[in-house]
Amino acid sequence: MNPHQPSAAPAATEEASGGSAVLAWLYVGIPLAWGVSQTFIKALALFK
Amino acid sequence: MADTSSTPLLDRSRTIAPPGYNRWLVPPAALAIHLAIGQAYAFSVFNKPLGSLLSGDPANPAPGDWTPTQIGFTFSIAIVLLGLSAALFGKWLERVGPRKAMLAASLCFGGGFLIASLGVSLHNIWLVYFGYGFVGGIGLGIGYISPVSTLIKWFPDRKGVATGMAIMGFGGGAMIGSPLAVALMNQFKGSAPQGVAPAFIAMGIIYLLFMQFGVWTIRVPADDWKPAGYVPSEEHNALITTGNVSADNAIKTPQFWLLWVVLLCNVTAGIGVLETASPLIQETFSDAAMGAGRGVTAAAAAGFVGLLSLFNLLGRFFWSSASDKIGRKLIYLIYFGLGVVLYALIPTLGHNLQLTLYVVVACVIISMYGGGFATAPAYLSDLFGKYQVGAIHGRLLTAWSTAGVLGPLIVHLLHDSAKQKGLTGAAAYQNVFYTMAGLLVVGFLADLAVTAVNEKYQEKGPVTIEAGGH
Structure with missing residues (x-):
């Protein structure tokens, strides 16, 4: 067991900028999702 | 909080x-x-276009066209520079903070593409080496370590999750x-040989701009x-x-060098599979072995x-999170x-032509290769504290550079030797996998030997993170 486990939920103050965090994740998530989808399409050829 | 309005925008205090x-x-x-600099793993997509700039036909290179060995050297330089610059600039990064380091990384990585583009236009391989390999490689090294210690400071409760998320990139x-490179080269094919030079320019600009989001969003927590x-x-x-060890002291400890061996073994073995993945599966599951028309094609x-x-x-995130x-x-x-167990199993699965199981085992192996990278910063933070963990991580990455040379060398030597003995298919790769399994035993023993760092190496008295690079 790791001794540095959290003992409480993230602070409410951190949630105030939750909208910015969602946008930030979309900024990196969209290109990553595109890359993953391209990889999947290519990988399908392996099992045809 | 101190007034920082008169300090330079890139100063650590402003971040x-x-x-x-x-913190999310x-x-x-x-x-x-990391998503930007991770492009380096896809450099091989340029191999054929770069090798046919004069002839225009990848199948029939002209005299004077660059050879695969010449082109492959570009990636090797970049990986060696990654390790060296991570080791050299780690303490600087701790002192100036992640924003300045990320900006430097974006300029080097984007600028490297632009210089390499000039090299392609002039058909001068040395400019490509200098641009993508040397300048871009420095961008890789600084970029790779720049967010690591910041993440560990923001997520002391979930160090593995946090570094896993970044290094996953x-x-x-x-x-x-x-796919971006392929799309760009197709787009510019009519205006330049193979479309490579303009594609390099476009990628340099795209990545430079994309990375600015990280540069201007990153923040460090107050002490x-x-x-x-x-x-x-x-x-x-x-x-x-609960103590803190400086980067200079960390490399005097046996724990640092045990982890260096751990990373070396993990990466050397993983690169062995990655390096040969395409020919490996085509030779093992060829038409000759599987039956006419049933073998694994180049597309597959x-x-x-x-x-x-x-x-x-996926392994970078999954395994590193599990380590928490x-x-x-x-x-x-x-x-x-x-x-x-899995490395030793691969040749048997190849001999028995069990394609699906073979693919599954290879995927698990590579997930652990990624996991090894992503768990390293959290392991270092556990052992040495968060004081100069970015700089210590940078020095550890020299193991990656070493593995980048060692892994392919072992694979090519053993594979060539098997071929000379007339072995084909799965048999030609058998010794490669058994040797890699042996390397993993060395890594296992090195990890087993890791113990707590002796307190004599710890900093005496309180340390401030801002002074981390003094």
Whole structure:
């Protein structure tokens, strides 16, 4: 067991900028999702 | 909080987060850097176009066209520079903070593409080496380590999750970089030989701009900040220190060098599979072995390579997150223990032509290769504290550079030797996998030997993170 486990939920103050965090994740998530989808399409050829 | 309005915009003091800053903004900032520099894993997509700039036909290179060996050297230079610059600039990074380091990384990585583009236009391989390999490689090294210590400081309760999320981006960068490069080269094919030079310019600009999101979003926590409600458990784990060891002292400890061997073995073995993935699966499951028309084609082999990239990415997040629960030492023992069994199993699965199982085992192996990268910063933070963990991580990455040379060398020597003996198919790769399994045994023993760092190496008295690079 790791001794540095959290003992409480993230602070409410951190949630105030939750909208910015969602946008930030979309900024990196969209290109990553595109890359993953391209990889999947290519990988399908392996099992045809 | 001190008034920082008159200090330069890139100064570390200007990046200290205000109260209420959402720490979940930091991982995407880190990912913006790692997804960009992870493009390096996809450099091979340029191999054929770069090798036929004069002839215009990849199947029939003209005299004077660059050879695959000449082109491949570009990537090798970049990886060596990655390790060297991570080691050299680690302490500078701790002193100036992540924003300045990320900006430097973006300028080097984007600028490297632009210089390489000039090299392609002039058909001067040395300019390509200098641009993408040397300048871009420095960008890789600084970029790779720039968000790591910041993430560990923001997520003391979930170090593995946080570094896993960022380093996952380096694994995923190839999945974006490869189709992007192909699309750009097709777009510019009519205006330049193979479309490579303008594609390099476009990629340099795209990546430079994309990375700016990370540069301007990243924040460091105040020295006294901790997650709300976070109380370090009193439960004792001998490997997790409450002290701090400087980068200069860390390299004097046996623990640093044991981890260096751990990373070396993990990466050398993983690169062995990645390096040969395409020819490996085509030769093992060829038409001759499977029956006419049933063998693995080049397109299917590309799919196999893509699948390995995906598991490289997923493993970085999954295994590193798991290490928060079960501990770093144990997770590496799993990488190596399970790895030995799986590496030793691969030749048998190849002999028996069990394609699906073969692919599944290879994917698990590569997921642990990625996991080994992603868990390393958290392991270092456990052993040496967060004081100069970025700089220590940078020095550890020289193991990656070494493995980048050693892994392919071992594979090519053993494979060539098997071929000379007339072995084909799975048999030609048998010794490669058995040798890699042996390397994993060495890694297992090195990890097993890791103990807590002697207190004599720790800094005396309180340390401030801002002074981390003095």
